[in-house]
Amino acid sequence: MIRLYLVDDHHVVRRGLRSYFESFADIKISGEAATAEELLHKIGEVQTDVILLDILLPGGMDGLEAARRILGQPNPPRIVILTAYTDPARAMAALRMGVQGYVRKDSPPEILLAAVRAAANGQIYLDKQTTEIISEEIPEIKLSLREQQVLEQLAGGDTNREIASTLMISEETVKSHVSSILSKLGLENRSQAISHALKNGLVRRDS
Amino acid sequence: MIRLYLVDDHHVVRRGLRSYFESFADIKISGEAATAEELLHKIGEVQTDVILLDILLPGGMDGLEAARRILGQPNPPRIVILTAYTDPARAMAALRMGVQGYVRKDSPPEILLAAVRAAANGQIYLDKQTTEIISEEIPEIKLSLREQQVLEQLAGGDTNREIASTLMISEETVKSHVSSILSKLGLENRSQAISHALKNGLVRRDS
């Protein structure tokens, strides 16, 4: 019997997952959470084998950070990441941190099932697209803390001057951070950086 | 008995909606579609009272355009728009075009149910946030066709020169379109336009 915990901020998604998985005799839903904070708060009190975890969650913490914390505990449950869009960098980061699966939300239900069962067995399951992308030996793209902060504001539409002002550094420094972000991500200008960051969930979108 | 048609590109969402609505005696699911094209293709052959329609759909056509076409037909079904983020402009546009409801995906299921039942009765149902926003008498922000096309490419990270090239117009023309987009949306630069467009679902995000 696989005990499965569901984490997604949308009611309909949780309900859909629950009704689907409950139709299989070997799976039992051990609980649900809508946010990363709720998950971390509740997970200590339940015994579960697998957590199906959405990446983009409202509030301060995203799914990856929640995964990191849970996997840092002794004898943690397996985690399968559920995501709307396939992002190579995030998938790599997730795998490095010990996640057991990475599947797209628009995958057919059988894929989700396969991923959960594989995770329960300690196997790793990746969907086709992710596997293809990963297998191309993509070097991990890692932004420094400062670069992430700059990217965050970049994606908010701020100018270099505004970023400089809120980070209390000079405009020149911001420019050098932006340049290294572009070079690390293989992009050509800030517009592409904004587009990339928002489309691939590299930043929160609190609009 | 309310016949309800479901349109969403995610399996889990469709499944969740179906299992939820089927638990009510007065509702019957008359069909499902994953894209706007599929909906338009299939809807002629089924009798349905209400269509629950996701706004962001893969492929060329979005939910609003599909709604426009369906509502243009004689004696059309009622349409309830389902959306991930509340966008005032889109909500206004949807209502103007005769849609019967506008609800967020993360609403509690009871809200969805209320919206569908209201639509079946010919009433209009808006969720709280949308109502609040609408009631502030927001003047409709309407981009021309050309401006939408430019915004689409803008959000993809393209430069003015690239946009000019694909639209087969001069760079100067692109600049004037960009300027009018900024002025209509009340923004200051293209970075803000990209951020705004992606965060508020003004463009598709096919990454």
Place this chain on the structure above:
DNA sequence: TGATTTTTCCCTCTTTAGGGGGATTTCATA
């Protein structure tokens, strides 16, 4: 038809972005 909007293009001018090439300090780590 007349009026309005859309789409197109041009010019000038200022600001912003971004590359290239340094340099310094701090801090972790091999």
Place this chain on the structure above:
DNA sequence: TATGAAATCCCCCTAAAGAGGGAAAAATCA
């Protein structure tokens, strides 16, 4: 301790973006 990454700042220079002010043809609408 040496090495390297991170973070800070500077200069010079080119290209891109955007404001302001027109203008004119085409499409749409009243």
